[in-house]
Amino acid sequence: MKLLAATNRYYVLLSLGVFALGSGVLYVGIERAVRNEVGEQLQNHRLEIEARLAAGRPLPEPVYRQQYSVSHQPRPLGFSDTLLLDPTEGSMVPHRQLTFWAAGAGQAPAWVTLRKSMVETDELLLATVSSMLVVLALLLGSVVLLHRYLSQRLWGTFRHTLAALRRYDLQQHQPLSLPTSRIEEFAELNQALTHLSQRLVADYESLREFTANAAHETQTPLAIMQAQLEQLLQLPTLTDDPAAAPLLADLYGATRRLSRLHQALALLSRIENGQFGAAVPLDLAALVREKAEQLAPLLDARGLALHLHLAPTPPAACTLAWPIRCCTTYCTTPFGTTCRVAT
């Protein structure tokens, strides 16, 4: 998952949580506020009626039964909720009601009930929650758009750096070339990567030079030893001492083997260091034939029968390790075995 997508997910989840909680708190808060307000209004009406009765005036006649009713039968006092049928809309409508006892001068005591419809309150709540949903949708949409913008604009440098790293090849002997960025973090990242690649190039070059120098510095004294031993072998006086010549010859052979070993190790080091980056197309079949021809006397000496099945293959990339594999195969094959080479 991309970093921005993960960040986006957390933003959205957090926004949803905050909104759900906020919506609940808002719903409860508004509902309580409205009920308090309705209760206050009902209390105010009660005070008006009680003042009217105290002034000796009679109870007003109820115009709308849903808002005001008088009963001479006892009713539960205080606030309560009820559902009343709205004859116009033909549906049950929630009401908040306040019942109290009242008695005017010379009048029989009565239980007065004041009511107020709660339909407006529900509509207010619905409108509030809807507004919140719209705000949330806008907020989430903005977050997604913002992150897409950030991804395209601000993170462009990072993607460029990543692409440069993927393309980077140490064997080109060039440090990374990364653009400067006005974003401080990316600028620091590019700078660190550039320094890292410079060090890598320097180390690679140093390793390559070391391998070349080591080969040179070792091969030269070996060349001197070998040439001088070979000259010693030419001395006519050697024939006077039959034991000396084979000793010298053995020494000469050992020097030569040491040199070969060193060359092979230097070659392996170069292969290991990736200093043979450029692959060269070779005719594998021709190479095998040539090697088989060179090996023929050695194969005869060990009684090995070599059968080549060389298909006319297209040129194939062949590693420098091929001669080494030939020699390994030769050395590990028992006397008198038949070897088959196929391409």
Add this chain to the structure above:
Amino acid sequence: MKILLVEDEAALRSTLIEALRQGGYVVEVAADFAQALEKIKLYHYDCVLLDLTLPDGNGLDLLRVLKADNSPAGVLVISARDALDDRVAGLDLGADDYLAKPFHLSELNARLRAIIRRRRFQGQNHVVFRDLLVWPDQAEVLVRGEALTLTRKEYDLLLYLLANPGRVLTKEAIAEHLCGDSVDATDSFDFIYTHLKNLRKKLQEKGADNYIRTMYGVGYKLSAE
């Protein structure tokens, strides 16, 4: 035949001088780039043995100078730098051959003779040794005027001996010459004895003298005596 040896290592230089003089060459020496440049500008040589790593310059630059001057001298690069790109660079610049250090002096001798033969006679010369006549380009061998049939390895062996008359050739040198680097795989050089035996037999059947001498425990020598 005049050879210019460009080599900065004194010990190797003196050994090469001695070996080349024994081979009948007139040897001039340059120990550094400046000396070598002066000599190739002033004198003509049949062949230049060129070391690439010199204390005051690169041997490849000397090769460039030789080619720029259209020098007829052959160039044999002898270098401890045996990386593929070094070889390619040397041969691309016009060197006739490339021999990595360390090398057998007999191998150096054989390659040197091949270069001079190609340069001086456009490859059309022949090699004469006592009653033996060889035409390298036709791969034809005559003993007292009579054609001799040899296998490829026997022919290569004979040419190698002819390139180093009077010189003791070790079995390692002969094996490397015949089998290249693959010779590392073997721990026995008995196969050389087989080829030598067959070559001797074929030469003697045609009436040639036995001039291939065995040097006990060392190798073989083509004796002029």
